[in-house]
Amino acid sequence: xxxxxxxxxxxxxxxxxxxxxxxxxxxxxxxxxxxxxxxxxxxxxxxxxxxxxxxxxxxxxxxxxxxxxxxxxxxxxxxxxxxxxxxxxxxxxxxxxxxxxxxxxxxxxxxxxxxxxxxxxxxxxxxxxxxxxxxxxxxxxxxxxxxxxxxxxxxxxxxxxxxxxxxxxxxxxxxxxxxxxxxxxxxxxxxxxxxxxxxxxxxxxxxxxxxxxxxxxxxxxxxxxxxxxxxxxxxxxxxxxxxxxxxxxxxxxxxxxxxxxxxxxxxxxxxxxxxxxxxxxxxxxxxxxxxxxxxxxxxxxxxxxxxxxxxxxxxxxxxxxxxxxxxxxxxxxxxxxxxxxxxxxxxxxxxxxxxxxxxxxxxxxxxxxxxxxxxxxxxxxxxxxxxxxxxxxxxxxxxxxxxxxxxxxxxxxxxxxxxxxxxxxxxxxxxxxxxxxxxxxxxxxxxxx
Amino acid sequence: xxxxxxxxxxxxxxxxxxxxxxxxxxxxxxxxxxxxxxxxxxxxxxxxxxxxxxxxxxxxxxxxxxxxxxxxxxxxxxxxxxxxxxxxxxxxxxxxxxxxxxxxxxxxxxxxxxxxxxxxxxxxxxxxxxxxxxxxxxxxxxxxxxxxxxxxxxxxxxxxxxxxxxxxxxxxxxxxxxxxxxxxxxxxxxxxxxxxxxxxxxxxxxxxxxxxxxxxxxxxxxxxxxxxxxxxxxxxxxxxxxxxxxxxxxxxxxxxxxxxxxxxxxxxxxxxxxxxxxxxxxxxxxxxxxxxxxxxxxxxxxxxxxxxxxxxxxxxxxxxxxxxxxxxxxxxxxxxxxxxxxxxxxxxxxxxxxxxxxxxxxxxxxxxxxxxxxxxxxxxxxxxxxxxxxxxxxxxxxxxxxxxxxxxxxxxxxxxxxxxxxxxxxxxxxxxxxxxxxxxxxxxxxxxx
Numbered sequence: 001x002x003x004x005x006x007x008x009x010x011x012x013x014x015x016x017x018x019x020x021x022x023x024x025x026x027x028x029x030x031x032x033x034x035x036x037x038x039x040x041x042x043x044x045x046x047x048x049x050x051x052x053x054x055x056x057x058x059x060x061x062x063x064x065x066x067x068x069x070x071x072x073x074x075x076x077x078x079x080x081x082x083x084x085x086x087x088x089x090x091x092x093x094x095x096x097x098x099x100x101x102x103x104x105x106x107x108x109x110x111x112x113x114x115x116x117x118x119x120x121x122x123x124x125x126x127x128x129x130x131x132x133x134x135x136x137x138x139x140x141x142x143x144x145x146x147x148x149x150x151x152x153x154x155x156x157x158x159x160x161x162x163x164x165x166x167x168x169x170x171x172x173x174x175x176x177x178x179x180x181x182x183x184x185x186x187x188x189x190x191x192x193x194x195x196x197x198x199x200x201x202x203x204x205x206x207x208x209x210x211x212x213x214x215x216x217x218x219x220x221x222x223x224x225x226x227x228x229x230x231x232x233x234x235x236x237x238x239x240x241x242x243x244x245x246x247x248x249x250x251x252x253x254x255x256x257x258x259x260x261x262x263x264x265x266x267x268x269x270x271x272x273x274x275x276x277x278x279x280x281x282x283x284x285x286x287x288x289x290x291x292x293x294x295x296x297x298x299x300x301x302x303x304x305x306x307x308x309x310x311x312x313x314x315x316x317x318x319x320x321x322x323x324x325x326x327x328x329x330x331x332x333x334x335x336x337x338x339x340x341x342x343x344x345x346x347x348x349x350x351x352x353x354x355x356x357x358x359x360x361x362x363x364x365x366x367x368x369x370x371x372x373x374x375x376x377x378x379x380x381x382x383x384x385x386x387x388x389x390x391x392x393x394x395x396x397x398x399x400x401x402x403x404x405x406x407x408x409x410x411x412x413x414x415x416x417x418x419x420x421x422x423x424x425x426x427x428x429x430x431x432x433x434x435x436x437x438x439x440x441x442x443x444x445x446x447x448x449x
Numbered sequence: 450x451x452x453x454x455x456x457x458x459x460x461x462x463x464x465x466x467x468x469x470x471x472x473x474x475x476x477x478x479x480x481x482x483x484x485x486x487x488x489x490x491x492x493x494x495x496x497x498x499x500x501x502x503x504x505x506x507x508x509x510x511x512x513x514x515x516x517x518x519x520x521x522x523x524x525x526x527x528x529x530x531x532x533x534x535x536x537x538x539x540x541x542x543x544x545x546x547x548x549x550x551x552x553x554x555x556x557x558x559x560x561x562x563x564x565x566x567x568x569x570x571x572x573x574x575x576x577x578x579x580x581x582x583x584x585x586x587x588x589x590x591x592x593x594x595x596x597x598x599x600x601x602x603x604x605x606x607x608x609x610x611x612x613x614x615x616x617x618x619x620x621x622x623x624x625x626x627x628x629x630x631x632x633x634x635x636x637x638x639x640x641x642x643x644x645x646x647x648x649x650x651x652x653x654x655x656x657x658x659x660x661x662x663x664x665x666x667x668x669x670x671x672x673x674x675x676x677x678x679x680x681x682x683x684x685x686x687x688x689x690x691x692x693x694x695x696x697x698x699x700x701x702x703x704x705x706x707x708x709x710x711x712x713x714x715x716x717x718x719x720x721x722x723x724x725x726x727x728x729x730x731x732x733x734x735x736x737x738x739x740x741x742x743x744x745x746x747x748x749x750x751x752x753x754x755x756x757x758x759x760x761x762x763x764x765x766x767x768x769x770x771x772x773x774x775x776x777x778x779x780x781x782x783x784x785x786x787x788x789x790x791x792x793x794x795x796x797x798x799x800x801x802x803x804x805x806x807x808x809x810x811x812x813x814x815x816x817x818x819x820x821x822x823x824x825x826x827x828x829x830x831x832x833x834x835x836x837x838x839x840x841x842x843x844x845x846x847x848x849x850x851x852x853x854x855x856x857x858x859x860x861x862x863x864x865x866x867x868x869x870x871x872x873x874x875x876x877x878x879x880x881x882x883x884x885x886x887x888x889x890x891x892x893x894x895x896x897x898x
Contacts (some may be wrong), residue, residue, distance in 0.1 A: 392759075
């Protein structure tokens, strides 16, 4: 056993106690419950681990930055958040959400998995590495802990752009991580971006009796024509230039995709489907994560109650999200959409931009991932699973680009049944230990690559 | 002044008092309030006018039939209903809805215009004609008064089919009638039918994260493809055979359409539109009432709240109404729709039939309309406006076909500001008098044609 591992085993209870203390403080960003108190407590905990802490006021909740320098000038950044999801429905919790409880080798509390337990594990890893080096850190460490992640992080991207010097680093570890059902650690190397828009049509000043459907313009039909113009029946987006910036799959992407586990049967069963879209299967299905999408989140028009209501709707709207792949940028894609609608004769359509995130993609062969893969194998005796591109979107782009194309790793203490956002959220203590060991090793060696 | 007119003028207050008595009795079929009591009161009033009354129990509210024979074997049927719309919102009434109030030459009450005042005017006309003929009626009269008109008359069509002998007649007068803004009396000679359906798609057993939009089937997109397959961009319905049964416009139809007033500017202003569908105007717009329609009443799918929700919807549904023109029959059209969807590869779409009404069309040159036109001119000094086909739908078809293609006239005591279904529903006493005079003349001469 290494001295780092030994430290972790000997001091485990202290780390668990600190996790319990942090989780006992509510911090529900959706309602504001306990958020300020939790920011203060988190700052105190960061300081207690020898970090120099600054608390920045924002339009929303404070953003905390804790820094420590190390022997190497290389710095590793950790992103976490101190806010949590609302605990409701309370009756589905075995023990109260803000009274952390240990049972059957796991710690239960709202936020323990997402991601207060993750934050404490990282600080615990820092402590173990410091102890192994006589109080000194082998590399610099910067902790960014925000308080609005559970309400879509409206502030963090602007904050990063305004604090490039303070946050300068050479790699980052994202908020959570851990192992899958088979005990394999994993990370993604990138994520798709997203452009959320709402398209609205108003064809008349009020709904009309549907006896007038031969003569009066229907917003429902108009919206339907607009939507149908966006994508063909083979899922190809019809907006000119939409695919111009898309990068082709690299040989390495294909290799990583091929190594991904086969979840087809599980997913088909989960969603009760016989086949995937367009009959995709095997590598074609895996590769389709590199396709941009045009998804309808919802459509609202006319009468939606029981029975019939004989109206021609005057208003119709649809919420859409376009998932963007590297190197599609949301601003450019939004402009293309707007121009296309006008050119198609849909200049009457209102396009409201609701939000967006940029795609990002790290280089799978970056030494940081090589290091992480080697250390993961050491801790877990299993290969690090590396997905080339997550299908969802992530505010990671807010760090990667502005901070100089830094590689970003997902590593931590989670497991497949962590129930983040759900009642009985938990972390398994064994995963907490192994995640801390993995994180400590990364801190230990990061200065050397 | 004829003896009929004289009778009406002399006995007006009695008829108004009877209207007040009937309107003071609530009869809200949507809630059931007072419906049974009103059925009993209506039967009593019918009997009081010398009719032989039968009250038929149905699955819903009683249907009353009151009959009187006349000198001629020819019989005129009157259709009315004793139920009314809910009176809410109460705060918008100047006087309480079930406390009938006379002011400024009009009588205000819920149901007075739609159509208790109409019923009393018809009974008053009957009385005047009887008085003018020494107690005898010149023709037979049958009153059908139902109690579910305001909840879509679920019972009446079946009732008519089961009582063909009882209801046998040579022409009918529909529930309401009256004059337009220019004081002109009007009727329609037909109405389009309607087929109400709901199309539903379930693409998965639950909504999915929209990061899966490249691989999982969206019910929203599926429904959109289904709907787009129903109609082209020029409003032409694409279901094979949809237009097969449609009758061409007759020369008489075109003549009647040409005589219709031009409401284009008014309608454009009312709905805030610059142009009608497909740029229709003039005779082309008027003729388009003879087009079948495929209207979307509403679409429900996915997330419809504020902001964004990144889901692929598992369910989507749309309510549609198809307006049918003579001689399209709802059953046949429903079958064509179902077959088409399957043939287009949309066999996964659930088609729920919500309801339907058949189209009907009377012969504009029937002697009954010639008589009505002559008498309308006598009473109103204005030509009877005859529309060849109403754009909406009506349960009139439930009478016309089964009773032997009888002609059906709209004639009564309404005016352009009767506010049916709205607060301050009313009838203008002058219209009540003239409507009664017109109805009495029709009763007086109907036996002779």
